[in-house]
Amino acid sequence: MSADPQQAKQPVSAALAGPYGHPFHPILVTVPIGAWVASLIFDLASHVAGDPAALARGALWLIAIGVLGALAAATVGFLDFLAIPAGTPAFRTGLLHLGLNLGVTVAFAVDFLWRRAEGTHGAVPWGPLALSVVALATLTVSGYLGGKLAYHYGVRVADEATQATGFRR
Template sequence: MESRLRVHGHPIQPMLVTFPFGLFVSATVFDLADLAGGPVFLGEVGYWTAVAALVAAALATVAGMVDLWDVPGGRTRRTAVTFNLVNAAMAGLFLLACLIRAEASNRGASGTLLAVELVALAVGAVGVGLGSRLVRQFESGRAEAGTFEAIGGVDATVELSTHRL
């Protein structure tokens, strides 16, 4: 299966999915530092990092839905649907935390919100596993990594020609 959304032959959705997950992890680290007694602004940074992650998650979800359109039925489709649902669940938990924090004056984290974020990251870890399974399933027909064919369609055959001067 080929992705509809590609950049230089590479599917966009696996690239996009790394941004929200990384930002969600960063937001959780900022919130943990805030609760551990760090400077007050860390809670605010954690909040806005989570908001940026939600925007990135929305973009990754759109790309995932476009790719899901062409996924063949069977195990691969079930894995792709589950992958998208798991990522949506992670984003939903962070959205809930952001909505609760939006009303606070300093937007700092609490122990309960940190627990919700940790649960969301655990859900996201399941998504990472499903995503790696999808990449293996979609790329099974492609060239093995480490070969010339895998780095952009370089033909491994070399034609030798002799020229007389």
């Protein structure tokens, strides 16, 4: 099977996924990543700060923002995934990246529901905090795979000839 490597560089829909060489997915993932990392910081701070309930509420809503941001990033990322030829190493990497991110998003949605059920009356309980740590560790692996897709396989990144123009004298 001979796959066209240029196929993975072209969007299914430039209006939805971003123009050639400027995909929207890497921009959108900063919202859930930032919100979820901040929520973990709030979780930890709730165990040492003077007003743990306020920090626990903040972490709860940061998780919600992260889940909503992840859904937006996943929608655009799925369009990028559709451009990758099936049966290629890039496709398999993309499938694993997609699966891990889906698992992370579900874990944080469960984390949000768990926290809502328990309430935010004090420091974040150890169970939801541990779930956040595991989900963020998984997100780190998935982020590495996303970087591999962009930087190693060049998915949705300019082709080599276009990239070379930036280095001509």
